Amino acid sequence: MSFNCDKYQELATFLDEFRANVTAGKLNLQKLKQNVAQLQEFFVQQIVPLVDANSREQSYKTEINKQLRLLEVDMMFLQGAKQLTTLQARLKTIEERIDTLIGYCQAITQPTEAQESK
Secondary structure (H helix, E strand, C coil), X not given: XXXXXXXXXXXXXXXXHHHHHHHCCCCCHHHHHHHHHHHHXXXXXXXXXXXXXXXXXXXXXXXXXHHHHHXXXXXXXXXXXXXXXXXXXXXXXXXXXXXHHHHXXXXXXXXXXXXXXX
């Protein structure tokens, strides 16, 4: 499972970088869209083919897939935001989704720590 953990850790690193782009002072929507596309591409090419060690890992993989699709929808909503308050709300939603995704990656890579903290 070490190889699987490495891939999930790599995904978490990409998510951290994406969060840094989201929280940057100057928004570049085109770059954010590219980041989301790269995240999805990485997931499909590197994570989906992994053989799951157990059903728990498969459940997390399914949830990550769902959250990545929702992240794409969040990006569409962000692009459509006209008001500053709407823009800020959309960014907050995206940040929360990134945190959720990182949490899923950590639950796979550090299963004992995640269970102990509950």
